[in-house]
Amino acid sequence: DEEKDTVVTVPIVIPPPATNYFDFCTHFDQLKRDPEAFGKYFLTLNPSSIYHIFSNLIEVDHVRAIVEGLTCETNKDMADLSLISSLLHSVSLLPRFDLVVLFMNDEERAKALSLIDFLPSSATTVEIRQYFL
DSSP: OOOOOOOOOOOOOOOOOOSSHHHHHHHHHHHTTOHHHHHHHHTTSOGGGHHHHHTTOOOHHHHHHHHHHHHHHHTSTTOOHHHHHHHHHHHHTSTTHHHHHHTSOHHHHHHHHHHHHHSOOOHHHHHHHHHHO
16 A cells, blocks of 8 residues: 555634734734735725834845735636726835835846736736836
């Protein structure tokens, strides 16, 4: 008899939307290794709450995870591209965002541009795109 290695997959529970930076960091640590779960989680945030959650505390790892997670979400049939665009725009308006993008490598910026290119073209997406060029 051969023993087979069985992998038990535990479903990831998406936490409720963060109301502050501490909550976000706790959720980020739980979800950052699963881009699809992080994307689902990030879509629970209200674009108007992004500044309140992050203020000037956004980090490169957060932006990387946001881009990867939202990219996973755009690949779904019923993706809410308007919400994705609004969330990206809110993140791009954060203080220090332009500085954070400077620390992303070319491949990471290219992923962000691919995500933005997938979204319906608008003045907002043109504005977001400028940060990643």
